[in-house]
Amino acid sequence: MSNLANRRTGASEAGGVELAGRCACGKIRYRLGANPLIVHACHCRDCQRITGGAFALNLWIERKFVTREGPEPKSCRLAGGSGQPHDVFFCGDCGTYLWSFYHGAPGDALFVRAGTLEHPDAVRPAVHIFTRSKLPWVQLPAGARAFETFYKLDEVFSEASKVRLKANRAESA
Numbered sequence: 001m002s003n004l005a006n007r008r009t010g011a012s013e014a015g016g017v018e019l020a021g022r023c024a025c026g027k028i029r030y031r032l033g034a035n036p037l038i039v040h041a042c043h044c045r046d047c048q049r050i051t052g053g054a055f056a057l058n059l060w061i062e063r064k065f066v067t068r069e070g071p072e073p074k075s076c077r078l079a080g081g082s083g084q085p086h087d088v089f090f091c092g093d094c095g096t097y098l099w100s101f102y103h104g105a106p107g108d109a110l111f112v113r114a115g116t117l118e119h120p121d122a123v124r125p126a127v128h129i130f131t132r133s134k135l136p137w138v139q140l141p142a143g144a145r146a147f148e149t150f151y152k153l154d155e156v157f158s159e160a161s162k163v164r165l166k167a168n169r170a171e172s173a
């Protein structure tokens, strides 16, 4: 992947670092078989509440690339901001939130929490979204791409990610 593509998606500059992670107690482990389509820093109120933090770091990746070991995560269904449901998946033992499935998002993809990676420094947000509810003391890096709400996929996704998303939509249709 070129450096430009890396900047567009937020994937590792190092390349080749395997993206793998786990919940806090370690019963659920996962590996990602591809770089994310894009990495979001989401400052929406739902993400703040679910993570208990200022924002969530989400790796948007096709579900087929997420390989899990250990027990099936538990889930709960929330009303998503888009009006479509949002399923949140977490370890039944320690309660760590591992990923989300947004019914309103195109294709069949999971939004994996970057903080659960073994090496969360392998990714960085390509875009900050829902900054309308960003906490006022959070300073975005100079030049960061940021949107009050969501963005137009065509304007933000790398060309490679557009191709993958199109394939993912076709597969899940």
Ligand SMILES: [Zn+2]
Residues within 6 Å of the ligand: 023, 024, 025, 026, 027, 028, 091, 092, 093, 094, 095, 096
């Ligand atoms: Zn756990």
Ligand SMILES: [Zn+2]
Residues within 6 Å of the ligand: 042, 043, 044, 045, 046, 047, 048, 056, 130
């Ligand atoms: Zn959010």
